[in-house]
Amino acid sequence: MNKQSHRGRKAAAGAVAALSSLLLAACGTADAAGTAKEAAAREAACAPYAAYRGHEGTTVTLLMNDGFESVKATQALRRFSDCTSIRVDVEGAAGVEDEVKKRVGAGDPPDLAIVAQPGLIATLAGSGNLKPAAGSVAKAAGENWSADWLTYGSVDGELYAIPFDSNVSSYVWYSPAALKKEGYEVPRSWDELMAVSAKIADTGRTPWCLGLGSGAATGWPATNWIEDAMLAMYGPDVYDQWVTHAIPFDDPKVLRAAERAERVVKNEKYVRGGVRNAATTYFEDAGLPILRGECSFYRLGSFYAGSFPRGTKVAADGDVFAFPVPPADPSEGRLAIVGSTFTGAFSDRPEVAAVHTYLATGDFASRRVSLGGWMSANNKVDMSLYKSDLDKLSAEIMRDPDTTVRFDGSDMMPAAVGTGSFWTGMTDWIKGEDTETVLAEIEKSWP
Incomplete structure (x- = not known):
């Protein structure tokens, strides 16, 4: 090999090395730019959760009904957990109220639990197990x-538990097509419904279907x-007087109400x-009939x-729909019995308060509503x-x-x-x- 050839090869190798360095530098710059862009996007997405930060690496347990609802709640909480690094362990139970009582009695309550009965909330608060809602929650x-x-x-007068999901109880299910075929319109008053x-x-x-069977809860419908x-x-x-026992369960007013239902x-x-x-x-x-x-x-x-077979169209122009139980006098406006579940805290740790506060927001409610099969009275x-038409009507x-x-x-x-x-x-x-006998027996049982 002559010296000129050797110098040429050295020059070529140097050029390649220089080019490689430039390419690596360019790639590094691009990677850094991409990483910075991703970080900025993440920071923007997580900005709404800034108030809940400061509890990274902590875990909060949330007890609720097992199945569909616990899966969807986990999905709705995912962004919150990703942005705050608070892990929310959603624990499902077949009977939440019984599970809560059992775990409270064993001295191992969940951090948060979703229960359906205000009466149980009062009992748990009275025993000191349920904590008053933190200021941020309220x-x-x-x-x-x-x-x-x-x-x-x-x-x-003190807030302990906040609404979770909500529902309207006062509905009458019917077939829109059948009612129209028979020449009837949706009744606007109780008398019209009876007619x-x-x-x-x-x-x-x-005209009516009726079913009270519900295992250990038979009778509630x-x-x-x-x-x-x-x-x-x-x-x-x-x-309100009846519910709080300011008037007895066998009061003449309750008797007349039962007689209306008897019809x-x-x-x-x-x-x-x-x-x-x-x-x-x-x-x-x-x-179903x-x-x-x-x-x-x-x-x-x-x-x-959710009880109708898959494929049933639940809508005003569908296979089935529902109208609100009509009032005695339409001019007095609509009446509604509603139900809800409530989230209460058994711990006053700051990370528990952070999760509890987030569950009270419009952001959480909107995320859960968007997943379907869930309604909220949250006004945000x-x-x-x-x-669905029914969910919109209920809301x-x-x-x-x-x-x-x-x-x-x-x-x-x-209870x-x-x-x-x-x-x-x-x-x-x-x-x-x-x-009269039934109402008198219920009255005797009031604690």
Whole structure:
């Protein structure tokens, strides 16, 4: 090899090395730019969660119903966890209320739990196990719910638990096509509903489906009939007096409310399959005959939409839909019995307060609503996120300031009554026990 050739090869090698360095530098610059861009995008996406930071590496447990709901809650909380580095372990249980009692008794409560009964909230708060809502929780809740909704999670004027999901109980299910074919319109008053029921019965068909069966909770669907009547006949003040036992359970007003319900639920000409059989007909199955034209109406809450077979169109122009239980007088406005679950804290650790506060926001409620199968009375939720006609109607009812809303009465009563003697009393009532005896027995059970 001559010197000139050697020098040429050295020059070429140097050029290659220089080019490689330039390429590596360029790639490094591009990678750095990409990383910086990604970091900026992440920071922008996480900016709404800045107030919840400062608890990185912590874990908060959230106990709730198992299955679909726990899966969707985990999805709705994902962005929060990614941005705050607070791990939220969603624990599912088949019976949350029983699981809460069990774990509290064993001295191992979850950090947060979602329960359905204000009566249980009061019991847990009274025992000192449930903690008062942190200031940040109360502030967020006050901005996003009406005062009425917050009273259901309060004890002696202090907020303990915030609403989670909500539902409208006061619905009557029907077939829009069948009602139209028979020449009827959706009833606007209770008297109109009774008139349509009578006309259907006169043709030899049974206008109503009814089912009280629910395992250990058998009887609860009939409590809704009494609650509807108490609110419609006497208004919210008397309803509240009844729920809080300011008037006894066997008061003449309650008797008259039960007699209104009797016109349907204890009328052999009205109830498909007979009144006594309704006591053992499982509530989830009871309304399905509407699809076959074997009954025209079934009174149950908005959640019942999920009980119809896959492919059933639930809409005003669909296979089935629901209308609100009509008031006694349409000019007095709409009435609604509602239900909800509530999130309460058993720990006052700061990371628990952070998660609890986030659950009170419109951001969480909107994320969960967008996943479907869930409603909220949170007034920050964009109504366009609701995917079904029924969910939209329910959300409108819950947020309408002109609708008289009251919480499910049995859930507000002491457990010995609301989830005890009221349920069993309604079952005995449907099986044939006279109304006065049933009401007197429930009254005796009030603690």
